[in-house]
Amino acid sequence: MREQPEQQAPPVQRLRIRYAKRGRLRFTSHRDFSRAFERAVFRAGIPMAYSSGFNPHPRISYAGASPTGAASEAEFLEIGLADVQDPAAVAAALDSSLPDGLDVLEVVVSAGGSLADRLGASEWEITVQDVTVEELAAGVERLLATEEVMVERMTKKGLRTFDARAAIVSLDARACDTKHDLQGSCAILRVVLRHGTPSVRPDDVLAALREISGTGSGSAALAQRLAQGPLDPANGTVGDPLAPDRDAAG
Structure with a gap:
């Protein structure tokens, strides 16, 4: 039998993020943005929680993404962290790690429930x-x-x-x-x-x-x-x- 992968610990903190797509970056597809965001998380040194399984992924949940070609001041996602962090510090670190035009506007602690339902x-x-x-x-x-x-x-x-x-x-x-x-x-x-x-x-x-x-x-x-x-x-x-x-x- 194939050896079972190690189970990852659940997130200790969830943060919700509002970001903008501006200028030429409005042509960024959802797939392109998700790749850019995962790289930004790594560069910023954010202590992400990971999913369990044979191919663990950082716990990032996207909701309500705008269509490619549309600018937006109100895009949202949620991340799960392995350590408790200051939301303002996370916002500054991520914003400096993303290209201009993909701008982090706000980070808050999640109070639970589904972001998509809101x-x-x-x-x-x-x-x-x-x-x-x-x-x-x-x-x-x-x-x-x-x-x-x-x-x-x-x-x-x-x-x-x-x-x-x-x-x-x-x-x-x-x-x-x-x-x-x-x-x-x-x-x-x-x-x-x-x-x-x-x-x-x-x-x-x-x-x-x-x-x-x-x-x-x-x-x-x-x-x-x-x-x-x-x-x-x-x-x-x-x-x-x-x-x-x-x-x-x-």
């Missing part, structure tokens, strides 16, 4: 070129007045058709401000999307707009996640998934 919705900003805010607002009005809008997207399981409208909690159009150095006209969509299966993404919202009104057909768009966390059904806003951990740790 990520119920996302707020996105989508900058759309070659469209006026009036055209985009008219499309938004038609989309919100429609109960169901079916869109198609290629997934790992093949081409899937699903309702994009059901995930939209709120949606509005606004003018680009002076910080957007874009050629020609542009407008901005702000949308809160409820998470589900399959997950509705910013490009699905644009596809739904094109299906309903033709708005933005052929236009380039840049998406940025502004927030990700629990959905407040009373006002349709996205909360902070790390706030309970901060309260428990304090």
Whole structure:
């Protein structure tokens, strides 16, 4: 019989991390980021806990990763440690070990439960070129007045058709401000999307707009996640998934 591997001790501390994908690093895939993060953990000398088995892996749990090509200020993961560490020191060590554009924003002690369960919705900003805010607002009005809008997207399981409208909690159009150095006209969509299966993404919202009104057909768009966390059904806003951990740790 094959000799059984040594069982690893369970983590003595779990930390939850919020990080950002900015600039050109928004094109980093989830697989590329996970490799970069594991290298950063090693360079930073973080005392990671490891899984048991014949191929032990550092205890890192990812949740709610943004699609490749989207910038984000609200990406989350959880790590398990073999020793108790100061969250602020871990944040500084990891941030200095990651490339610019993959930036650690916050580290808190986990109070338990599932991190994924706290990520119920996302707020996105989508900058759309070659469209006026009036055209985009008219499309938004038609989309919100429609109960169901079916869109198609290629997934790992093949081409899937699903309702994009059901995930939209709120949606509005606004003018680009002076910080957007874009050629020609542009407008901005702000949308809160409820998470589900399959997950509705910013490009699905644009596809739904094109299906309903033709708005933005052929236009380039840049998406940025502004927030990700629990959905407040009373006002349709996205909360902070790390706030309970901060309260428990304090």
